[in-house]
Amino acid sequence: MTAYKETRKLDDKYNASDIESRCLAFWEKDNTYRFDKTASRENTYVVDTPPPTVSGSLHVGHIMSYTQTDVKVRYQRMKGKSVFYPIGWDDNGLPTERRVQNYFNIACNPNLPYDPNFKPVHDPKNDGKRVEVSRKNFIEACEILTTEDEKAFEDIFRQIGHSYDWDLKYTTISPLAIKVSQDSFLDLVEKGIACSVEAPTMWDVTFQSAVAQAEIEDREVDGFFHDIQFGVEGEPDVHFTIATTRPEFLPACIAVVAHPDDERYQKYFGKKAIVPLFDIPVPIVPSEHAEMDKGTGIMMVCTFGDAADVAWWKQSGLPIKQIVGLDGRILPNEYGVEPFVSLNPQKAAAYYNQITGLKMKEARAQIVEFLRESGDLLAEPKPIKHPVKFYEKGTLPLEFVSSRQWFIKILDYKKELVDAGREIKWFPGHMQTRYETWVDGLNQDWCISRQRFFGVPFPIWYKLDENGLINYNEPIFATRDQLPVDPMTDAPAGYTEEMRGKPNGFVGEKDIMDTWATSSLTPQIAMAFAPEGHHLSLPFDVRPQAHDIIRTWAFYTIMKAWAHDKTIPWKEAHISGFVLDPDRKKMSKSKGNVVTPMYLLEKYSSDAVRYWAARAKLGIDIAFEEQIMEQGKKLTMKMFNASKFVYMMVQNAGIDLNADYPKMISNPLDKAWISKLMETVKASVKAFEANDYSFALEMTEKCFWDFCDNYLEIVKGRAYSDDAVSAVSSLMLTIDTFAKLFAPFTPFMAEEIYATRPWGTDEKSVHVTAFPAVSDYETIAGNPDLYDKTVALVEMVRKAKAEEKRSLRTPVVALTVSANEKTIALLEQSLSDIENALNVKDHNVTLEAHSDEMAVTNCVLGEDEKKVKA
């Protein structure tokens, strides 16, 4: 007896929660989902599971997409594959930092010393007056909270029956993951793909960190066009009108450009324009960058108002005038703009000093005021709505700030990365287009350094010269055997900790890596966490993920696999859709329309929620609808009751429970039913092989309701008779089959049914049995037409009874059916079952071979038996 059977009472009423705890205990004890490391790579199904970001609570969207993956994985397992199905938590990075700040009401100040006595406590008031703590204390707080959050995530994933091997659990901030990530970085440095550059970078002034192209988004914001008058050096009567949305950048203007073909400005090329207020002479340069028909056709280039300015500056060879600080405020002029190359330095400095220290928006208002006073503002600013780049998590527009950052050169390899994407099979196929669009549109290398705290550190130190100044040009890289390292606490080879920060000593790199620099290595990390002696290798079989992170997770993972090993990370990418709220709007915390999953699992059962998830097709956004879960609940309950009914009939029939029951199916109607079942097996296998799990579910469910409503109703009379063997054997095979067909979708109920069968000697979980194959049924299957015609006739008489508003048990005194000879011949084979199902008295059925179309030509209903008794 299995552990499962010992704990079950056969006459139990359906109780989802009992079944779930029985199954979870059984699977755990049985090691049902353990990865078999001895299996060959060809015989292993390898999944690159998304490690969810641990920052708060799971979303129903997670439940949907992760369950869809679990369904496919369970099918592969039943096909006999060893399954490598790890789970990880993505716990490094900004989302975690933000949650920790709010939860404990603390902020990281890297200049503070470590306080070993500091214990973070949850502070719900979150008044914004945060306690400042050291970097190490902050990281400890992150670890405390992520551990708590990860527990909550694990509880939900276990409860919903995802078949991960929990022994393979990893976290992206763990030492082993850090090692993999640092190793990847060093490899890319060696290959010349990663390098550090002092360059203008997109900068979020709130988080005070560089960000990458993948993390930015455009937002439509209110702004103003300002028509500003520029002069021309040596030509006091000539003025240009330049329109700009960012007049605060006037002191950072480095040139004025017009299109080379623009006749209005051709004669001024080579001359200098005079920036108003600051009287800075800047070259007037021809450039394709300017469009003749846009505005006045002439524009100013500043360092840096936008990405176009950066691009233009790069090829211009002109020096930067940096006026924006890392905090998003105007720098004092000794930084970027001093000395003013002004025709009137005192006047320029006077204006500039009045905007120093202001936020960009304040500086803009101030400059507009000055322009208005000086008469250089030619018209009142015109309000416009225009798209502005923001960090996706930020609240203020991005600035372009020059700083030293580590980059991964992706622009050089766009073609290779598009080609790599083409080697991967995308489901649905159009998601590949989305990938290619993203790669084609890349215009910046991947900036991987972040000026944050909780993340993977760079394995780098810098030498200090005799004056204690940092030499960035010759970083000291960690050696591979040193990894993982934290350069802020570990010393490089050949140095001692005492030399940190001292002249001729060293300093550690303070920055950490972009969280995607690590997340893009989930296949490599998962392999690092796999038991020794495994036969795993790239490419994995599948990457399941949502479409919003094609530009990040999918792209970066493909990039890393290509850069490291010139391979693709996975053979297939399965892209799931989103769960939208019932009004088809995206769910988000700020809208308060997020549905939390635990409540649903309790209300509808894990199987029911899984049913809802599996109903949604890959890549299709669905509206959240609890009624589907209700439907799933009804389905599983029906499975429970139908199987219980069959078990009762099996026990009542008193047949040999160890017999080879499929061979005992001999009745033509039973064989006909098995052929219907076989059709469903065929459709289901075909659908699964095409990753179309939802179609497999649909076909299985349809067949199951047909079974309950028709076959079971029609044969139950015979199953209770002396002639029960064929019918009961057929019911046993049917229950076995449904348990397996439903197993990927409703694993709890499937296990319940399979484990508690009164027959069979299999003590294994249903989840490691073989998925039904057509060949299992071929020798048993009969003529499906017999089943279809029988059901059709039964339905006709049921309908006749319903139209008379009579009970379905109402006896039929006489029945005449007209059909063609072939149909008559079929119906004769199932006639006694039909009579039984319809409660026909005295075998009074006449089959007439008259018409081609089957029809009931006479149906005489008797008195309701109950009424007669009364």
Add this chain to the structure above:
RNA sequence: GGGCGUGUAGCUCAGGUGGUUAGAGCGUUACGUUGACAUCGUAAAGGUCAGAGGUUCGAGUCCUCUUACGCCCACCA
């Protein structure tokens, strides 16, 4: 501006090699309680398959155009 996707019953969605009368669940209505199942069953009503043209013996399905919505990318003086 370029691209991708979607438009089928009141609602949420299937429709799988173009083939009888277009399906399911929910909702509505009527009836029934049948050897497991009231967290049930049987049935009815409800559709110019977004619109127009085309290919075909035959189109919800293939092609073209139009239209509405959603998303992605780009532009951003």
